[in-house]
Amino acid sequence: MAKTQNRVAAVKKIRQLSPIWIVPFIAIAIGIWMLYYTQKNQGPVITLVTLNAEGIVAGKTQIKSRSVDIGRVESVQLSEDLSKVLVKAQLDPGVEGLLNEDSQLWVVKPTIGRGGVSGLNTLLSGAYIELQPGRKTDVQKYYFELLDSPPIAPADAAGVRVKLISDDATALAVGDPVLYHGYAVGTVESSEFDAKAGHMQYQLFVRAPYDSLVTDNVRFWQASGMALDMSAQGIRVELASIATLLSGGVHFDVLEGWPAGDKVASNTEFQLFKSQKSIQEGLYTEYLEYVLLFDESIRGLSPGAPIEYKGIRIGTVAAAPYFFQLKNPLDVAFNQGIPVLIRLESGRLAGDLTLKLLEKELEQAVQQGLRAVLKTGSLLTGALYVELVRTEAKLPEMQSAATELPADADNSQVEIATADKAEFSEASAPAFALPKLAGHKLLPTSPSGLANIEQKVLQVLDKVNQLPVESVLKQSEQTLVQSEQMLKNADALIRSLDQLVGDQQVKALPVEMQKTLLELRRTMAGFAPGAPAYEKLNSNLQAMDQLLRDLQPVIKTMNSQSNALIFSADHADDPEPEASK
Incomplete structure (x- = not known):
């Protein structure tokens, strides 16, 4: 077996970069450029704060301005303290100019109100957020409070905003019109209850150029559409337009006879009156209060009834009856009369008339016989009012009853009742002073004409009862x-x-009577002119007339000489004329 030979590889270091590294470098550059381009062309992110995120869905709810999509909601989450909802939205690039201090955003959804039905297009597409840009473009803003309802007018809209104070929470509603002589010049923007002050606060917007009509002398009152007033002056009905009748609103105007006044600044506060009539009554803040005691019924006399003198109103009935601050109201009512609190208003008489001068003149008038009586203001409604009249009762007659009540009577006891039971303390004033009841001075009263008529009617009824x-x-x-x-x-x-x-015989009588009448007619026809009987009777009457004429000389002779038939009658001598003297 042949032996293997171990060989060692020769390693050679390369000192230049490989061309393959060009690919990752290019990829990194492209990524950096894409990040820069995305960040450069991405729109701003805004945060919206609201208490309720109803209808808002992350990734779906659109943000629009003038019905054009400009962004979308990216996330919806609670705040760290869990008291609010934070809505983050991504806007499209190029809309930064819409975001400033005056911009307003709100959720658009189906709404039914006094102004009609709105937001019906969101039934299919869903709710969206509307952005209303402001006019201030120098300061950018990316944090907004989401409004509960659409704003009535832009924050920088030309016009004036005023505040109304009212005790009635149902007086006005957001969206109600602001009217001047029946023409809509503005709108109610908001309503809020002030818990500390205990009243409602309404904000009104009056658009230009009508904002110049809002001066410091204008007064605001509710526009109910229909007003029915049944008082001592009769029945008064006022009808406004159908739109005002359905939606209501608020009127404002300068009172008749007042100057126009100066234009007010924004957020000026005014009082909201219930009616135009109540404005006139609220103008007279300086008055004198007196108590009247009536022995007759005060049915029909209500608070607000006028106090008049010869047809001129000088005051108002404040309370009828008035039992406050009385320890024994039933005893007062049974023995003295029904107390009525009245106010004599100096502003109705003269602008410079002080209360002290009015009180002095009134006491002088009472000494001369001034009394308060009940009068019927309207036979249809039965409303009564109080009139001050001059009577024959004088001060000496009224002072004669000064010993009827104890001297130590306090203000809670009745000191006088009517003109016949009045007590005038000589110690409290040098000559004259009105007595008091429950801290108020008493004016003497007299029976009204209605009471006299009632008394006469009772007397007549007594006489009828005695029959x-x-x-x-x-x-x-x-x-x-x-x-x-x-x-x-x-x-x-x-x-x-x-x-x-x-009976048959009675029925036959008309026939027999008819026959008898016919025979009588025939008999009478024989004596008619031209008939033989008529001619013969006529000739006989003529012959008898001639005979009577022939007998007239014989009768005359017999009357003058009765024996003329035996002896011839003497002839009378011819008359001889008398011898002349």
Whole structure:
């Protein structure tokens, strides 16, 4: 067997790179270039914060601006404190200009509200996020709060934003119109309840150029669409447009007679009134409070009823009845009268009239006989109001009752009731001072005309009650019995007449009477002109007339000389004329 020979390979070092290394270098360069190109042409990543991610799906929910896709949601996760939801979205390149401090984003989904139905296109495609860019492009922003509802107007839109304060949480809703003389000039943007202040706060946006109408003298009130007012002035119905009737809204305007005022700045606060009428009532903040005691019923007198003097309103009824701060309200009501709290407002009389001067003039008027009476404002509604009238009652008559109540009576006890039971303390004032009840001064009252009419009606009813009604009823009953008997007799008589008329002999009487009348007619026809009997009778009458004429001389002679038939009658001498003197 031949022996193998071990040979050692000769190793030769190569000092130049192999051409194969060119391939990985090229691949690395291409990868670096692709990373740079991808990073260079990739859009920005934004973070959205919300409390509820309903309808948002990672990798599916689109981000749009003006219905154009500009990005997509990449991830949806909770924050570290688990109190919020963080939504990360990748936007397309070239849209960095849409992201600034004024940009707003919200989720678009089907919504039914006062303004109608919106977002129906998302029923098939799903919800998406809408981006509304702002106008400030100098500051970029990549962290936003996702809004719950679409914004009414852009944050930098031309116009003015004001805030309304109200105690009614149902007064307005987001999207309600802001009206000026019935024309929509803005919209309610938001509503929020302030827990610390305990009232609702509404934000309104009035667009340009109508923002110049919002001045410091304007007042805002609810637009209910229909207002029904039944008061002492009667029934008043106001109807607005159908749109306002369905959606509501808020009106604003400058009160009649007021100057226009200066334009307000943004976020100025105003009070929201329930109606335009309540604005007028809220203007009079300076007033004097008095208590009235009425012995008659105050049914129909409600808070807000006017206080008038000769048709001019000077105040308002504050409470009817007023039993606050009274230890014995039932005793006051039974023995003295029903207390009513009124307010006499100085602003209704004159702008510069102070409360002190008004109080002084009122006390002087009470000394001269000023009294408060109840009047009927509307027969249809039965509403009452209070009117101040002048009566004959004077101060000396009212001071005569000063000893009726104890001197140590405190403010919780009634010191006077009406003009006839008033007490005026001479120690509290040199000449005159109104007494007090529960801390309020008392004004004297007088019975109203309605009470007088009621008293007269009661007197008439008493007289009617005193009438001998029972004896009259008995006589009436006897008369009815006799009348019934008479009717029975009349019924029997009518039946007898019916039998008489039905007799055959009675029925034959008309025929016999007709024959008799015919014969009488024929007999009378024989004595008609031209008939022989008529001519003969006429000639006989003529002959008798001639005979009577011939007998007239004989009768005259016999009248003058009765024996003329035996002796010849003497002839009378001819008359001779008298001799002349």
